[in-house]
Amino acid sequence: MNVGSLYYVDAGMRDFKTTCHAKAELGDDVIVSRSWDIEENLQRNGLLATNVMVDFGSLVKGALDANYVHKVHFSLTDVVVEELPLDRSALVYSKLMNEPACNTVALQFVDDAPRGYVCQVQKTLKATAEFKLDRDVQSKLEANAKVADITDKIKQAIETQSDVNVVERDGRLFTGTALTYGVSMNPTCLAPLNGHFQRVLPQNRFDRVLNFVKFDILEPLWRTNAPPSQLAQNSEMVERPAN
DSSP states (O other): OOTOOOEEOOTTTTOEEEEOHHHHHHHHEEEEEOOEEEEEHHTOOOOEEEEEEOOOOGTTTTOOOGGEEEEEEEEEEEEEEEEEEHHHHHHHHHHHHHHHHHHHHHHHHHHOOOTTTTEEEEEEEEEEEEEEEOOHHHHHHHTTHHHHHHHHHHHHHHHHSSSOEEEEEEEEEEEEOEEEEEEEEEEEOOTTTTTOOOOOOSHHHHHHHHHHHHIIIIGGSEEEEEEEEOOOOOEEEOOOOOO
16 A cells, blocks of 8 residues: 555455555655654564464474464564655645546445545555564474474465565565555545535444444435535544555
8 A cells, every 4th residue: 555545445444445546646745754663662562463373283293283383473673654745645636536547436436335435545654574473482392393494384374374475584584575554544535426424434333333324324315416525634543454
């Protein structure tokens, strides 16, 4: 994901689809900065869990498989925040929506998916992930198997169970490239031409219920033509682990 681009976001904010790619329109407007505070905070709070499970039973003779199935964790390094200032964000949005193909697709997503949103990315948090096991698990395995074999098992499991390519550096496993782990959207998103309410990304279950009432119950009762919505000049963080 990149700043300035438009994305379709499902109501649960779990699925993101690129609607209009803004890379060519950005120029030198993007502010890139290292975020030491975020990186230090992540390190203080320990490792983050993944959904990757590794079975080390085959590496340990006579071991019961169930005792050697462990979850892989990761930590984030080289944390970088990319930001598009709000005034430039509005200009990029205007350029995108003036392109017939982008305009058509964006409005089609808005009209065809009343419980979804089309929003513009204002900030991204990118980082490189290092994958590892809990320290006590690693020590226990190293007492019964070769470190290289353990590393190979972890690398194979990550690449098989996810779409992440892993590289090895001095026995440590990294994603190799910076991936997007957080995104900040302009919270007021595109609305249908006949919409009466601003499209605001929900932050909790109550917001989702409120949006459902407004968009799916009240708006159909008030079918009128309204001018196209403008993207808001505020931003709000929405978390998204990226694969």
